[in-house]
Amino acid sequence: MTIMMPAADQAVLARRDTIVAALRAIVPGEGVISSAAEMLPYESDGLMAYRQPPMVVVLPDTTEQVSKVLRYCFDNGIKVVPRGSGTSLSGGALPLADAVLLGLGKFKRIREIDFDNRAVVTEPGVTNLALSQAVAHAGFYYAPDPSSQIACSIGGNVAENSGGVHCLKYGMTTNNLLGCEIVLMSGEIIKVGGKAAEPSGYDLMGIITGSEGLLGVITEVTVRILQKPETARALMIGFAEVEEAGKCVADIIGAGIIPGGMEMMDKPAIHAAEAFVHAGYPLDVEALLIIELDGPGVEVDELITRVEAIALGCGSTTCQISTSESERLLFWSGRKAAFPAVGRISPDYLCMDGTIPRAALPLVLRRMKEMSAKYGLGVANVFHAGDGNLHPLILYDANKPGELQRAEDFGADILRLCVEVGGVLTGEHGVGIEKRDLMPEMFSEIDLNQQQRLKCAFDAQGLLNPGKVFPTLHRCAELGRVHVHGGKLAFPELPRF
Amino acid sequence: MDILKVRDALDVEAAVRAAIASEQPLEIVGHGSKRMVGQPVATNAVLDLSALNAITAYEPSELILTVQAGAPVADVLSLIDSKNQQFSFEPMNTSRLLGTPDIGTIGGMIAAGLAGPRRIQAGGARDHLLGAHAVSGFGDSFKAGGKVVKNVTGYDLCKLLAGSWGTLAVMTEVTLKVMPHAESERTLLLRGLDDIKANKAMTAALGSPFDVSGAAHLPGSALRTTQGPLGEIAAADESVTLLRLEGITVSAKHRATSLATVLSAYGAAEIVEDGASAALWADIRDVVPFAADGPRALWPVWRIVCPPASGGALGQGLAKGSQGEVIYDWGGGLIWAALPPSADAQAAQLRKLVNAAGGHATLVRAPEAVRRGVDVFHPQAPGLAALGERVRNSFDPRNILNRGRMSRGPIA
Numbered sequence: 001m002t003i004m005m006p007a008a009d010q011a012v013l014a015r016r017d018t019i020v021a022a023l024r025a026i027v028p029g030e031g032v033i034s035s036a037a038e039m040l041p042y043e044s045d046g047l048m049a050y051r052q053p054p055m056v057v058v059l060p061d062t063t064e065q066v067s068k069v070l071r072y073c074f075d076n077g078i079k080v081v082p083r084g085s086g087t088s089l090s091g092g093a094l095p096l097a098d099a100v101l102l103g104l105g106k107f108k109r110i111r112e113i114d115f116d117n118r119a120v121v122t123e124p125g126v127t128n129l130a131l132s133q134a135v136a137h138a139g140f141y142y143a144p145d146p147s148s149q150i151a152c153s154i155g156g157n158v159a160e161n162s163g164g165v166h167c168l169k170y171g172m173t174t175n176n177l178l179g180c181e182i183v184l185m186s187g188e189i190i191k192v193g194g195k196a197a198e199p200s201g202y203d204l205m206g207i208i209t210g211s212e213g214l215l216g217v218i219t220e221v222t223v224r225i226l227q228k229p230e231t232a233r234a235l236m237i238g239f240a241e242v243e244e245a246g247k248c249v250a251d252i253i254g255a256g257i258i259p260g261g262m263e264m265m266d267k268p269a270i271h272a273a274e275a276f277v278h279a280g281y282p283l284d285v286e287a288l289l290i291i292e293l294d295g296p297g298v299e300v301d302e303l304i305t306r307v308e309a310i311a312l313g314c315g316s317t318t319c320q321i322s323t324s325e326s327e328r329l330l331f332w333s334g335r336k337a338a339f340p341a342v343g344r345i346s347p348d349y350l351c352m353d354g355t356i357p358r359a360a361l362p363l364v365l366r367r368m369k370e371m372s373a374k375y376g377l378g379v380a381n382v383f384h385a386g387d388g389n390l391h392p393l394i395l396y397d398a399n400k401p402g403e404l405q406r407a408e409d410f411g412a413d414i415l416r417l418c419v420e421v422g423g424v425l426t427g428e429h430g431v432g433i434e435k436r437d438l439m440p441e442m443f444s445e446i447d448l449n450q451q452q453r454l455k456c457a458f459d460a461q462g463l464l465n466p467g468k469v470f471p472t473l474h475r476c477a478e479l480g481r482v483h484v485h486g487g488k489l490a491f492p493e494l495p496r497f
Numbered sequence: 498m499d500i501l502k503v504r505d506a507l508d509v510e511a512a513v514r515a516a517i518a519s520e521q522p523l524e525i526v527g528h529g530s531k532r533m534v535g536q537p538v539a540t541n542a543v544l545d546l547s548a549l550n551a552i553t554a555y556e557p558s559e560l561i562l563t564v565q566a567g568a569p570v571a572d573v574l575s576l577i578d579s580k581n582q583q584f585s586f587e588p589m590n591t592s593r594l595l596g597t598p599d600i601g602t603i604g605g606m607i608a609a610g611l612a613g614p615r616r617i618q619a620g621g622a623r624d625h626l627l628g629a630h631a632v633s634g635f636g637d638s639f640k641a642g643g644k645v646v647k648n649v650t651g652y653d654l655c656k657l658l659a660g661s662w663g664t665l666a667v668m669t670e671v672t673l674k675v676m677p678h679a680e681s682e683r684t685l686l687l688r689g690l691d692d693i694k695a696n697k698a699m700t701a702a703l704g705s706p707f708d709v710s711g712a713a714h715l716p717g718s719a720l721r722t723t724q725g726p727l728g729e730i731a732a733a734d735e736s737v738t739l740l741r742l743e744g745i746t747v748s749a750k751h752r753a754t755s756l757a758t759v760l761s762a763y764g765a766a767e768i769v770e771d772g773a774s775a776a777l778w779a780d781i782r783d784v785v786p787f788a789a790d791g792p793r794a795l796w797p798v799w800r801i802v803c804p805p806a807s808g809g810a811l812g813q814g815l816a817k818g819s820q821g822e823v824i825y826d827w828g829g830g831l832i833w834a835a836l837p838p839s840a841d842a843q844a845a846q847l848r849k850l851v852n853a854a855g856g857h858a859t860l861v862r863a864p865e866a867v868r869r870g871v872d873v874f875h876p877q878a879p880g881l882a883a884l885g886e887r888v889r890n891s892f893d894p895r896n897i898l899n900r901g902r903m904s905r906g907p908i909a
Contacts, residue, residue, distance in 0.1 A: 116700050116806035139706060161649045168646070174653065175624050190880050195804035197616060197830045200857035200875040201885050201903070202665075203623050206656020210649045227706040250558040256581060256677030295708070296755075299748030355645040357559050387647040388559075424643040425650045435650075442650055443640065450639040450892070451652045457887035469651065482635055482894055484518050 002408055003091075003433050005052070005467045008098035012078055016055055019078060023058050023100070026068045031106075033057040042083070042101050046148070047091040047434055049350075049404060054081065054095035061106035063181065063189060063219040070217065071187030073100055079463050080185070082213040084124060084156030087148040089351060090432025092160060092212045092468060099466075102217060104155050110134050111220070117195045118225050119178055124155020124218045128162075131223065140225040143170035146428070147336065155218045161210030163428030165261040165335075168386035169294075172428065174209040176224050182208055182216035185459040195222060207454065212430050213465040215458040229294035232260060233304060234328045237311045238285030238318035242266065245287035246361045248314040249385045252291070255310060257303055260294040262386035263335050266365065269342070269380040269393070273334035276341035281334055282318045289385065290331055338382045339393065346378065346395035350407050354418030355427035358388045367417055368392060375410040377403070389427035390418065416441050431469045439471050448472075453479045499542040503549060506630060506638050506669040512544050513667065513897060514636035522900035525663035527567050527602030531591055531609050535662055535902040536873050537865050546604055549669055557582060560646060561627070562675050566604030566668045573603055577675050585676040586621050587613030589782050594798060595862060596789025604668045610660030613782035614711035614741065617703065617805075617827050623659035625674045631658060631666035634893025644672045657888065663899040665892040679743035683753035684711070684774040685766040686730065687738040692716060692816075692825070695738040696809025698763040699828040702740045703805070705759050707752040711741030712828035713781045714809075719822040719835075722793075723786045726776040730769075738763075741778060786824055787835040789862075793822065796835040797842035797863040803856025805830030811854040818850070819843050834858075844871040851875075874903050 012019070023032045033039055034056045043051045060066045073080050079099035086093050095101045107123035110131070114120070115138055120131060128149040132141040145164035146152055152162065158180060163172045170176070179193025192208065193199035208215055239245040245264055252259065265273065265281075265288045274281040281288055289311070293303045304321055311319055322328035334341070342349050356364055365381065372379045378395040392414055396407035415425050415435060419442050425435045439448060448470060455462070456476035466473065501512050501523075516523045522540040526532065527547055549567040556562075557580040564573055570588070577583060589611040592599045607629075612621035628642035641654035657665060687698060695714035702709045715723075715738075720731040730737060740760075742752045757766040769777065780786075787793050803811055808829025816823045821836035821843075836843045842863045851858045857875035860868065877885065886904070 114804075114806075115704060117804045118703060119804075161653070163647060163649075171620065171624065172647070172649075174656070175620050184884075188880055190884055191878070192881065194855050196802045196856050197805070197827055198621055198623075198660075198802055200802075200859075201877055201881070202888055203656045203660055204881075204884065204888065206623055206653055206659075207888070209656075210653050227704065227708075229708075230706050253560060253677075254558045256680065258677065295744070296706075296748055296751050298751045299745055302745055302747050355643075355647045357556070357561070357645060359556070359559065384647070388645050389647045423645050424648040427645075427647040428649055430649055431651065439651065442643075446637045447639045447641075448651075450633060450635075450637070450641075451654065453891040454652055454654070454657075454888065457884065457891040480891075480894060482517060 002405055003050070003437065005096060005433070008096070012098045013055065020056050022072055023056060023069060026072065027058055027060045027065050031059045031061065033059070042086070042095060042103070045086040045088040045091060045093040047089055047094065047432065049398070050091050050094050050433065052095045052097060054101035055098055057101045057103060059103045059106050063183065066102070066183045066217055066219055067187040067189055069100070069102060070183055070185055073463060074186050074461070077461070077463070079466055081465050082217045084153035084159065085127065085151050087152040087156065088160060088430060088432060089353070090426070090430040090434040092430050092432040094433055096467060104153065107155070107219065114195065115140070119195045119222055120225055121220065121222045122154055124221055125153050128152050128154055128157055135225050139227050141228050142223055143176050143226055144173050154221050154223065158209050158218050158221055159211065159213050160430045163389070165263060165384060167384065168262060169258050169260050174206060177205060177209060177221065178224055179222035180205060180208060180218055181220035182218050184216050185461065185464045190216070193222065212432060212469050214455055214469060215464070229260070230296045231300055232292055232294040232328060233300050234290055234292045234322045234331045235304060235307055236320045236331045237289045237291065237316045238282040239287045239315065240285060240317050242287045242365055243362045244315045245289055246358060248289060248311050248316065249358060251310045251314060252307055253386070255306065257306065259291050259386065261290070261292040263290045264288065264383040264385040265335060265338065266381040268378065269338055269382050272341040272345050272380055273338050276344055277333045277337050279330050279334035285317060290335055335382065342380050342393045342395065347397040347399065349396065350394040350411050352392045352394065352411050352414050353389070353426050353429040354415050354423055355387070355389045356418050356421050356423035358385065360421040360423070364390065364417060364421060368414060371410055371413050375406050377407055377410055388423065412438060433468055436469060437471045449474065449479055456480065500545050501542065502545045505549065506632060509544065509632045509667050509669055510636050510638055513632050513634065516542065516897045517636055517895055522897050525667050525899050527605040528569070528600040530597045530601040531595065531605055533595060534609070534861055536905055537869055538899055538902050540900065544667065546667070547602065552576065553670060560675050561644060561672060563644060563670060563672045564603050565670050566602060568603045570601045570603055570606050571599070581678050582675040583678050584625060584673065585615055585619035586625050587615040587782055588622065589613050593788045594784045596794070603671060607659050607668065607671055608661060608663050614713060614778050614826050617712065617830070618708065618710040619676070623656045626655040626659045626671060627674055628672035629655055629658055629668050630670040631668045633666045634895055634897045642672070646674055662902050664889060664903050665898070667898060681746040681749040682741060682743045682771055682774045683749045684769040684777060685740040685753060685757055685760070686769060687760065687764050687766055688732065689735050690714070690738050690763060691736070692809040692813040694763065695736065695825070696806065696829040698738055698760055699740070700806050701760060702756060703828045705756060707742060707756045708744070709740055710743045711739065711778055714738045714825040715786065716823065719786045719824050722791060724791065725780055725785060727780045727785060730777065739777060739781070741774065781826060784824070784833050787833060793835045795838055796821070797838060797867060798861050799834040799836065799847060799858050800861045801832040801834060801851055801856055801858040803830060803832065803851065803854045807854045808832055811850060811856065815847060815850055818846060840867065841871050842867050848875070872905055
C-alpha cells in the first residue's frame with residue numbers, strides 16, 4: 001500500500017466495545033456487525049488493491065437511525081466512513097481502522113414514482129439500474145448509466161457524481177437530480193430541493209453531489225426521469241490513425257451533432273475485447289469509434305448518413321451500421337466488456353480516469369506509449385471520446401514485487417499529463433484515496449483551502465470520511481482566519497469615478 | 498461613492514483586501530443591469546468588473562468557451578452564434594422586465610443564474626458553468642472546476658457560484674459549455690385552454706418521447722396587452738399554450754406532427770416554424786408580457802419555481818387571490834406573477850400558497866422601499882438556512898461581498 005491513511009486513534013480503538021454497544025442500542029439486531037469474519041466483505045471497495053477492516057460496521061434502515069449514529073459519533077469524536085454498494089473505483093468507501101463504516105445497503109425502497117412531475121423519490125441503496133427498471137413500464141428511464149449500474153447505488157452515484165457513456169448528451173448525475181435529504185455529521189437532517197426544477201438559495205444539491213461522502217450522509221434522493229428515445233442505432237467505424245478518429249469526433253460535434261454515445265478504443269483494447277466477446281471488431285485498425293444516435297427513427301436514419309459521410313471524409317477504413325437492436329448491442333458488447341476483457345490478458349489492471357481536451361488525444365496517446373515503454377507495463381485505452389474522458393487500463397501483476405508501485409507511478413504520470421494538457425485528474429471515478437495525493441497537480445494550496453473551508457461548513461470536526469480527496473488536512477479554525485492586510489487602499493492608481 | 502474599476506484579478510484581490518481592512522463591504526457589479534434585484538445592498542463602494550472583458554479562449558469543437566467575467570453578454574452571444582453555437586440554458590435577458598438598457602455581463606448572467614425555457618431539457622446556468630477563477634471574501638484568488646466538460650475533481654464549487662448573486666466570491670473568469678444551435682424548430686400552438694387544462698397538456702407533452710424543449714402557457718388576460726410577436730399570435734382574450742420541438746429539420750417536423758396527435762384531445766394545434774417560433778420563445782424567456790414599458794410596469798413581479806404538475810393550480814389560485822396576472826414556463830414549473838402593488842408585494846399571501854405547493858418564490862421586480870420590507874429570496878427552513886449561511890461564511894466570513902443581498906438576516 002503506497003497511499004498513507006490517517007493514523008488510527010488508539011483512544012477510540014480502546015473504547016471499541018463501548019462504541020459497539022452504543023451502536024447496538026441505536027440499530028438493533030443484525031444491523032451492527034463487529035466480528036472480523038463478518039466485516040470481511042466491507043474491507044475494500046472497487047479499488048481492490050487497498051484493504052482495511054473497519055472498526056465496526058453499522059447498517060441502519062431509517063433516517064432517524066442514521067441521525068442517531070452520526071450524533072453519537074459526533075459527540076464522541078469517532079470517524080465515520082459512509083458506503084453505498086462499495087463499487088467506487090477510487091477508494092471512496094475504503095474503511096479506516098478507527099472508523100465506523102456506515103452502510104446504506106438497507107435503504108432499498110423506492111418511495112414515490114411521480115410521472116407527472118417526471119421525478120422518482122428513492123432511498124439511496126436502490127441500484128441505478130433498478131431505478132430505470134421501476135419506471136420502464138411507462139417508457140421512462142434514469143439517464144446516467146455508469147458501467148457498474150447493475151450494482152452501484154443511487155446514493156453512491158450522488159456522492160461520486162457518476163457518469164456513464166451517455167453523459168455528453170444527457171449529463172452526469174448532477175444534471176439529473178432534483179433534491180436530496182442528507183444527515184450532517186451532527187445528526188441534523190437537512191432537505192435540499194424537491195420536485196421543483198431548482199432549489200431555493202445556494203445550490204447545496206450541486207455541492208453535495210460529487211462530495212465523495214465528506215459533507216453528509218445521503219438518506220433520500222429525488223431524481224429526474226426521462227422518456228426513452230424512440231430508437232437507437234450505432235455505427236462502428238475503424239481508422240488507420242488515431243488522429244483521424246480524433247478529427248472525426250471533432251467534425252461530428254462541429255457539425256452540430258451530439259450523439260447519445262461516442263466511444264473510442266485503441267488497438268490493444270480492441271484486440272482484448274474482440275478476443276473476449278467476438279463482436280466483429282476490425283483488428284487491423286489503430287482506433288475504433290462506436291457512435292450511437294438516438295431519437296425518432298427519421299432523425300436517427302438521417303444522422304447516421306451524416307456521421308458516415310463525416311467519417312469517410314476523415315479517412316475511415318471500415319464502417320458498420322447496426323440494422324437491428326441485437327446488432328447494436330453486439331457493437332457495444334466489446335466496449336462494455338473492455339475491463340473484464342483486459343482482465344483476461346493481464347493478472348491485474350489499474351483503471352485510470354482523466355479528462356483531456358479532445359484535441360490533445362493524439363499527443364496524450366503518444367506520450368502514454370513512451371511511458372508504457374519506460375515503466376515496462378502495457379496499457380490499453382478506452383475513451384469517452386465525446387467528452388474527452390480517458391480510461392487507460394494499466395496492465396500489471398500484483399504478485400510480481402514492485403509492479404503495483406510501478407503501475408501506480410505510471411498512472412500518476414498519466415494523470416499529470418492530463419492536467420498538463422489542460423485536463424483534469426478525474427472525469428467520473430472521483431478522487432477518493434487514489435488521486436488524493438495528486439490534487440496539488442491541479443489545485444493550488446489556496447484552491448484546496450477554499451474547498452476545505454466548505455467542508456468545515458458541513459463537518460467542522462472533520463469526522464466524515466477523513467483521509468479522502470484532500471492530501472493535507474487543516475483545522476477549520478485555522479482555515480477560517482481572515483488575514484487583514486495593512487493599508488486601506490493598496491491601489492491608488494486604480495481609476496475611480 | 499467609490500467605484501473601483503478593476504483591470505485584472507490582482508486588482509480584485511487588492512480591492513477585497515482593502516475592503517476587509519477598512520471593514521467596507523463592496524457591491525459587485527458588471528454592467529449593473531440587475532442591481533435592482535435582491536435586498537438593497539448597504540455599501541458605498543462598488544467593484545466594477547466591466548473592464549475585465551476579454552475572450553480568453555473559444556474552442557467550438559471542444560464545446561468550450563473561457564471569458565472574463567465582465568465580457569458583455571451580447572458580444573459573447575454573437576461570437577458563439579457565428580460558430581452556430583449557443584448557451585443552451587437560454588439565459589434570460591432581464592432588460593425588458595427590469596426596464597434597463599440592453600446590457601449585461603457574463604459574470605452577471607452566471608451569478609443570477611436565470612435560465613430560460615430550455616431549462617426543462619438542457620438544465621440551468623449551473624449545468625453549463627464548468628470552471629471559474631474567483632476572488633473570495635478572504636481576498637484570495639481561487640480556481641473552481643476545470644476547462645473540460647466532464648470533471649469530478651474536488652468539490653463542484655461552480656454549482657455554488659452560479660445563482661449566488663455575487664455573495665460568495667467575485668468571479669473574474671468563467672469557462673462555459675456551449676452547444677450547437679438546433680437546425681430547425683417547430684412550435685405547437687394550442688388555443689383557449691384554461692390554466693389547469695394547459696398544465697395537463699404540457700405534462701402530457703413533457704411525458705412524451707418527443708423531447709420537448711419549451712412548454713409555456715399564457716393566459717388571455719396576460720396576453721391581451723402584450724406587444725410584439727406574442728401579442729400578434731393572441732386572439733381576443735384567448736389563452737395560448739406553446740410547445741417547442743428542436744432538432745434536425747426532418748426530426749423537428751416529425752415530432753411536431755406526432756405531438757399534435759398525442760395532444761389532439763386539447764384541440765387542433767397550429768404549427769409555427771423556425772424564426773417566427775424563435776421570436777415567441779425569446780419573449781417568453783424575457784417575460785415580455787410584464788415588460789417595464791407595458792401596462793403592468795408598476796406591478797411587482799415574482800418568479801416562482803414549483804413542481805411542474807402543480808403549477809396550473811398554484812398559478813390560478815394566485816391570480817384569483819391577488820387580482821394579478823401569471824404566465825407559465827417550464828411546463829408549469831416556472832410561474833411569473835405580476836401582482837397589483839401593495840406594501841409587501843403581497844408576499845405573505847403568495848408565499849403561503851407557494852409553500853403549500855412545494856415551491857419557492859423570488860421577488861424579481863419591486864421598488865426599493867418594498868424590497869427593504871420583504872424577503873426577496875424565499876425564506877428557508879431553519880436548518881437549511883443555517884447551513885447556507887455557514888457555506889456563505891466559508892467563502893466570505895467578513896461579509897464583504899454584496900452584503901445582505903440574498904438575506905435580510907442579522908449581519909455579522
